[in-house]
Amino acid sequence: MSALDRPVDARLPAALRAGVAWLCLLGLWSDLPEWSRCFAVWSYGREAYLWAPWALVALAAVGALGLLHDHPRRASGALVLGALAGLYALVPATWHNNLYLLWLLVGACAFTPGPRAGLRWLLKEDRAPLPDEGPLLPWLVRTQLQVVYLGSVLVKLTHPWWSGTGQVLRWAATVRQPSQHHGWWNGLLAPLVSVPWVASLVDVGVTAGEATLPLFLVSPRWRGAALAAGALLHCAMQEWLFPQLFSFLMLLGYFAFGPVGDRAWGVRWDPETRWASALGAWGERLDWLGRARWEPAAGAAFRVTDPAGRALDGPLAVALLAPLTPATVLVYALLALGDGGRLAAAREPLENAVVAAALVAWAAARVRLTAAWSAP
Amino acid sequence: MEPQRTWSPARWVAALYLAAQVVIPLARARPSRVPPFSSRFSWSMFAGPLTARCAHRVTWTRGDGQEVPLPLPPEGHPVRALLLARTADEFVRASQPLVTYAEDDQEVSRALDEVLRRHKRAVDPRGERVLVSDLRCEAPYGAPFRRVLTLGLPR
Known part of the structure; x- marks a missing residue:
């Protein structure tokens, strides 16, 4: 039986559909300030038609809400696809390849068969089980991500700014980022990346990474390492370059490569401890892919056990659970895009700090988990 | 079988x-x-966003060749900033809504031409003025380019 015939646990497609719809709404919201200026220029001298691009944005938002609800799935998806295509036809200046990736993923989510779920179902405390569905949507998402990486490598190998020269990275660090963004990662990176040989090295490293990721992602042996490396790459790109929707669409797509419903992790919390009970209840609710066994039990206040049987106690253990659910990506996207670009001067440094803290917490939890295992 | x-x-x-x-x-x-x-x-x-750094100058003349002030859109309109932009930094900021994510740097000049044509029609419906736009751009890793657009040559 090939990968295109084997049924999959429907929780994965449900999470992918809700995630893409959520990112569509956030993408529309965060593009509005930029688009309103594009519309003003487009309608200059023909002000009577200014309503037309705004109407298309509104239709796309209505369609995205329908997709988030997962009903009516096809009509909602068609509305988003039609409205975004119409917007491109009317005001080409609004279009970006992030929107192209979103457009393709919306198409995949809307026109693949499967049981109805939606965000409301995902957020329910007691989710009724869904029947398995065809594997088409996860397969399309996985393939799409691999196409993105391979296409990007092709561009990097042929573009005179890349091709191992590192020119574009130096330009981004010294010209583009200081004039367009307010995050502090660029302040740390710019002195390094503006050194020609460092920029060349990073250029070759990124190209090599993007060329090998699609291969490692399909290898059962290397998939875990590839997912971690790819997630770090996208977090770094997001926090340095702020490429709108791109990072979140890719990070959400990574879940199509991972296991579903394996209950390989264990979470135990003390029902007598308030913070631990709250964490346990919310964690279980947000474990959309069924990756952990959740049990209230006396003992440690909050304990997470990994698939190898190693345990970590305390609130820091939550950092180990965050990468197991697509909900993390949706919250991250809300942090990055929720202000709609209106508070970028304050939000970008805050986003840098929150993501750095989350990565440090995750790394510390992994180190403590390993140390606990190797200790006598 | x-x-x-x-x-x-x-x-x-x-x-x-x-x-x-x-x-x-x-x-x-x-x-x-x-x-x-x-x-x-x-x-x-x-x-992605434009990489070219451009200097732009618009002149607005009467039929006899004398330069007169260019009529501008209202305060706050993005086209006003575009018409007033002189330095590269001003032009980069003002040209974002023209081609927010250009496919190539020269796309800015094509989009600018279209806006200037509409501006000319809006402020000079009888065709009594001449608008000349001189755009010079340098891209950090591409070829520099220049284009001069003249709208409303005397018949």
Whole structure:
């Protein structure tokens, strides 16, 4: 039986559909300030038609809400696809390849068969089980991500700014980022990346990474390492370059490569401890892919056990659970895009700090988990 | 007799989905664009903001050749900032809504021409003035370019 015939646990497609719809709404919201200026220029001298691009944005938002609800799935998806295509036809200046990736993923989510779920179902405390569905949507998402990486490598190998020269990275660090963004990662990176040989090295490293990721992602042996490396790459790109929707669409797509419903992790919390009970209840609710066994039990206040049987106690253990659910990506996207670009001067440094803290917490939890295992 | 092998609808959808992603960038490939896959329909970071730094100057003259002040759109309108931009920094900021994510740096001049034509029609419906736009751009890793647009030459 090939990968295109084997049924999959429907929780994965449900999470992918809700995630893409959520990112569509956030993408529309965060593009509005930029688009309103594009519309003003487009309608200059023909002000009577200014309503037309705004109407298309509104239709796309209505369609995205329908997709988030997962009903009516096809009509909602068609509305988003039609409205975004119409917007491109009317005001080409609004279009970006992030929107192209979103457009393709919306198409995949809307026109693949499967049981109805939606965000409301995902957020329910007691989710009724869904029947398995065809594997088409996860397969399309996985393939799409691999196409993105391979296409990007092709561009990097042929573009005179890349091709191992590192020119574009130096330009981004010294010209583009200081004039367009307010995050502090660029302040740390710019002195390094503006050194020609460092920029060349990073250029070759990124190209090599993007060329090998699609291969490692399909290898059962290397998939875990590839997912971690790819997630770090996208977090770094997001926090340095702020490429709108791109990072979140890719990070959400990574879940199509991972296991579903394996209950390989264990979470135990003390029902007598308030913070631990709250964490346990919310964690279980947000474990959309069924990756952990959740049990209230006396003992440690909050304990997470990994698939190898190693345990970590305390609130820091939550950092180990965050990468197991697509909900993390949706919250991250809300942090990055929720202000709609209106508070970028304050939000970008805050986003840098929150993501750095989350990565440090995750790394510390992994180190403590390993140390606990190797200790006598 | 061997059973006939058929493709399921899922396979057809998958094949079409992938074919579209190869066909669309190829159909839009132009020899003048480097590289051919850099576009809003591909996976390049260079369907991105303009990299060119441009100096722009607009002159507005009467039929007898005398320069007069250019009529401007109301305060706060993005086209006003575009018409007033002189330095490269001002022009980069003002030209973002023209081609927020340009496929190439020269796209800015094509989009600017279109806006200037509409401005000329709006402020000079009887065609009594001449608008000259002089745009000079330098891209950090591309060829510099210049274009002069004259609208409303005396008949």
